[in-house]
Amino acid sequence: MNASAKILLRGSSLLVLIVALQSTVAASVDDAQSFALQAAEPYVKEGFQVREDYWGGDLGSGEKKAVRQQLFKGNEYWFWLGTEVERAKISVHIYDSDGKLAEEPDGWEKGHFAAAHVIPKTTGSYFVIVNVEESPEERTHWALVYGFR
Amino acid sequence: MTPFTKYLKLSTIAAAGLTLCVHGAEVPQRIDIKQLSKTVEDVVVPLPNEIFGALNKLGTVNWKEHVRNDKGTNFTERPRIALLLGTVIADGFIAVQAEDAPTVKEIGQRVLALAKGIGVGNSITPHAKAIIEAADKRNWDSVRQELDRTQNSVQQAMNEVHDEKLSQLVSLGGWLRGTEVLTSVVSKHFSADGAELLHQPDLLSYFQTRLQAMPEFNLPILREIGDALVQVKPLIDVGNARIPPKSVKKINDITTRLGSGIVTRD
Numbered sequence A: 001m002n003a004s005a006k007i008l009l010r011g012s013s014l015l016v017l018i019v020a021l022q023s024t025v026a027a028s029v030d031d032a033q034s035f036a037l038q039a040a041e042p043y044v045k046e047g048f049q050v051r052e053d054y055w056g057g058d059l060g061s062g063e064k065k066a067v068r069q070q071l072f073k074g075n076e077y078w079f080w081l082g083t084e085v086e087r088a089k090i091s092v093h094i095y096d097s098d099g100k101l102a103e104e105p106d107g108w109e110k111g112h113f114a115a116a117h118v119i120p121k122t123t124g125s126y127f128v129i130v131n132v133e134e135s136p137e138e139r140t141h142w143a144l145v146y147g148f149r
Numbered sequence B: 001m002t003p004f005t006k007y008l009k010l011s012t013i014a015a016a017g018l019t020l021c022v023h024g025a026e027v028p029q030r031i032d033i034k035q036l037s038k039t040v041e042d043v044v045v046p047l048p049n050e051i052f053g054a055l056n057k058l059g060t061v062n063w064k065e066h067v068r069n070d071k072g073t074n075f076t077e078r079p080r081i082a083l084l085l086g087t088v089i090a091d092g093f094i095a096v097q098a099e100d101a102p103t104v105k106e107i108g109q110r111v112l113a114l115a116k117g118i119g120v121g122n123s124i125t126p127h128a129k130a131i132i133e134a135a136d137k138r139n140w141d142s143v144r145q146e147l148d149r150t151q152n153s154v155q156q157a158m159n160e161v162h163d164e165k166l167s168q169l170v171s172l173g174g175w176l177r178g179t180e181v182l183t184s185v186v187s188k189h190f191s192a193d194g195a196e197l198l199h200q201p202d203l204l205s206y207f208q209t210r211l212q213a214m215p216e217f218n219l220p221i222l223r224e225i226g227d228a229l230v231q232v233k234p235l236i237d238v239g240n241a242r243i244p245p246k247s248v249k250k251i252n253d254i255t256t257r258l259g260s261g262i263v264t265r266d
Helices: A003-044 B003-016 B048-056 B078-097 B101-117 B121-136 B140-160 B164-188 B192-196 B201-212 B220-236 B245-263
Strands: A055-059 A063-071 A077-082 A089-095 A108-110 A113-118 A124-134 A140-148
Touching (some): A003 A077, A003 A113, A003 A140, A055 A063, A055 A124, A077 A089, A089 A108, A089 A113, A124 A140, A124 B201, B048 B164, B078 B164, B140 B164, B164 B192, B192 B245, B220 B245
Antiparallel strands (some): A063 A124, A077 A113, A108 A113
């Protein structure tokens, strides 16, 4: 094989590897999102409009992340968290801009699903804390969707 | 945005977020927010109808008077098309609030034309069709859902071709139009709760940061929006204080002027 062919072959192999890696990673976050949407499904019947946009990423076991979200007084919100790692235990909680727990008591955690409910007392920024409490995986993909009515 | 690009973007947000230690299953009643990053690296920008829904609960709004039928100018500059696209989608939500089926259908067509103008028409065609069909059936929840899907698809398609900045301009256009209508409604029938819906300082900071990162889009309208956001910031960033009628009126003047600038040629 001449040098050009070798370079072409190596380049192609690298490209295939990158594409394969991208597909694997993307599929995991997409899977996490589909589980989050699955958790949201029953609430659609109750009049919640679930947003198309979402947050996502990956966390190690015992790690938390915070994201900030603008909420409006008068609306009612549910945040649904999902992961494709079935044996993971995850949670989601919501705090106001003073750092005070702002959620309703009917939030829930069921293995690789979790949800938090908030009826904002004021309009402004809130912090949504996502937690992978336990997971058999080194990194656990998560996705968070929300709905309002 | 491809899933992987989105993943990368979201990972960046996550990286900018806070990694905390696990304190066990008990939910802390309070967290130290000073530990959290003050930077809004990325946000899910609220849809206009998220604000309109809250506004509706404060009293009856005559949405028909806010419906806009003007098709606007045909721009060739992609940033201008992106801004306009955001405002037209917001107009779609207003027309849905007004249950104005003919306008919703026109907006469906307009959104498609603008998306084509910016090179992402293919991803919008099914949504535009769904908007028109749902408007025919007066299925307003479906129209709302399709408008959200439209905006999401436009932005994903833009991000796929690394046009994230244009995607942000779509969000900005929608936010400005939503704020224009919100302040118009609240100015006419002032209530402290209505004015409180303007309390969005982090979102405004987010848009300011994004605009500052677009020096290559050397357009007067973007400079005008940047200057206007500087004026609006102290009016809505009032902490626990109430936003007075005078501020609401001033924000309405500013956003109305910007709204007019977005739909007309310089």
